[in-house]
Amino acid sequence: MTQRMPWVKPALTPHRAGGMNKFGAVRPQQHQPELDGAAIAPLLEQYGSPLFIVSEKKLRENARHLRRAFSTRWPKVRHGWSYKTNYLGAVCNVLHQEGAWAEVVSEFEYRKARALGVPGSRIIFNGPWKPAGILEQALLEGATIHLDHLDELYAVEAIARRLGKQIPIGLRLNFDTGHTEPWSRFGFNLETGAAMDAVQRIGSSQWMKLAGLHSHIGTFVLDVRAYARQARIMAEFMEAAERETDCSIEYLDIGGGFASRNALQGLYLPPDQVVPSFEQYAEAIVDALSEATRGRTALGKPLPVLVLETGRAVVDDAEILVTRVVGGKRLPDGRRAAILDAGVNLLFTAYWYNHEVRPMQPLEGLAEETVLYGPLCMNIDTVRASVMLPPLNLGDALLISPVGAYNNTQWMQFIQNRPAVVMVMQDGKVEPIRLAETLQTITDIERMPETLRSPFPETQPR
Numbered sequence: 001m002t003q004r005m006p007w008v009k010p011a012l013t014p015h016r017a018g019g020m021n022k023f024g025a026v027r028p029q030q031h032q033p034e035l036d037g038a039a040i041a042p043l044l045e046q047y048g049s050p051l052f053i054v055s056e057k058k059l060r061e062n063a064r065h066l067r068r069a070f071s072t073r074w075p076k077v078r079h080g081w082s083y084k085t086n087y088l089g090a091v092c093n094v095l096h097q098e099g100a101w102a103e104v105v106s107e108f109e110y111r112k113a114r115a116l117g118v119p120g121s122r123i124i125f126n127g128p129w130k131p132a133g134i135l136e137q138a139l140l141e142g143a144t145i146h147l148d149h150l151d152e153l154y155a156v157e158a159i160a161r162r163l164g165k166q167i168p169i170g171l172r173l174n175f176d177t178g179h180t181e182p183w184s185r186f187g188f189n190l191e192t193g194a195a196m197d198a199v200q201r202i203g204s205s206q207w208m209k210l211a212g213l214h215s216h217i218g219t220f221v222l223d224v225r226a227y228a229r230q231a232r233i234m235a236e237f238m239e240a241a242e243r244e245t246d247c248s249i250e251y252l253d254i255g256g257g258f259a260s261r262n263a264l265q266g267l268y269l270p271p272d273q274v275v276p277s278f279e280q281y282a283e284a285i286v287d288a289l290s291e292a293t294r295g296r297t298a299l300g301k302p303l304p305v306l307v308l309e310t311g312r313a314v315v316d317d318a319e320i321l322v323t324r325v326v327g328g329k330r331l332p333d334g335r336r337a338a339i340l341d342a343g344v345n346l347l348f349t350a351y352w353y354n355h356e357v358r359p360m361q362p363l364e365g366l367a368e369e370t371v372l373y374g375p376l377c378m379n380i381d382t383v384r385a386s387v388m389l390p391p392l393n394l395g396d397a398l399l400i401s402p403v404g405a406y407n408n409t410q411w412m413q414f415i416q417n418r419p420a421v422v423m424v425m426q427d428g429k430v431e432p433i434r435l436a437e438t439l440q441t442i443t444d445i446e447r448m449p450e451t452l453r454s455p456f457p458e459t460q461p462r
């Protein structure tokens, strides 16, 4: 007797030839079995899946590239590594070894930098809340502090008075560049006069002296004209502040925000075509700065140090996330879906980016539109809403990139534990830089009230 095939609900499958779609030729599927020469499959065996992998080589290359682009154009350049972009200790120390200072925005980040061995004199302390204790410590340790609001200005003045010494201080500014949505919530606004009021307030105090100006105009800023305008506005404000109060500004800190080579959702062109290079950012910024400071050298006044707080553009493409397929299904509309062991819990940036997805091993078959879901029991857990991939099988590994910026700081311990992070070192060895969380990691800091010790207290037999 022949066995009957099981009945399967019919579904519509839109036909898409693997070679073409309405935008033209589909790129051939590239697979990637290694990173910097380190085979990925054995790493998954050893450290489990999902797994973050950082490239020390790429990180150093990016840091050097940034420095070269600016220091070949401007005499004095400093990079402050933005901790909130990725504060894994090993990542920070690679960048510190490349000469970067630490740019921190909270007590936790300040302490983290100090714990890594960064002296206060190489820490830039930004952010809207610097609690009194850490503010005083930072002042004592010679950190560069950027005032965010007047209460903070008064707090710094009170500490300086108590210490009996004059403290150099920086001011965070905000203004409209005309090319970006202005961020008015941090620092002192220039157009309303609040910034110049603060300059005068500092100038009239014997306990503070204005040493620098800071602003951070946004993040993933694709238009280099925004930075040119920012540099000019800050340089002009520097001249005005020096005229008004007899201070001398040592540095202009233009913050971070350079775009990384990631595909922002809603952008039609690929990142290679829309993301400016470090050289293009540098050219625009230094041109504007040179022009706005032309009068300085004639007067014998030194040029300000140019401080960069570049975060995402340095780290994003130095890290990948490897994830495995744990299930698959056909959606009612005919699209194919795969369930991965990594979702938005680890990939916060999936809300904004269409990350590149590459199989670790070559996949057979025609590419077809596929939805990639994460493991969370949450409807918005989508890693890619639509990506062309050949059929995926259970256990297939996919490489998601670039993921170095903001994911290892904004990841959540929600439903799943956070996985391990390893670094491929320059010599090709692979080192763990953060261990996978376990149940113990989470329960270690929980406490159980005595009366709740047992989930099912002894009940009287009926």
Ligand SMILES: *Cc1c(COP(=O)(O)O)cnc(C)c1O
Pocket (backbone or CB within 6 Å): 082, 084, 085, 103, 105, 126, 127, 216, 218, 219, 220, 255, 256, 257, 258, 309, 310, 311, 312, 313, 405
């Ligand atoms: C977040 C932040 C940065 C880094 O921004 P990127 O977009 O990652 O380059 C730099 N400076 C300040 C003050 C920040 O808040």
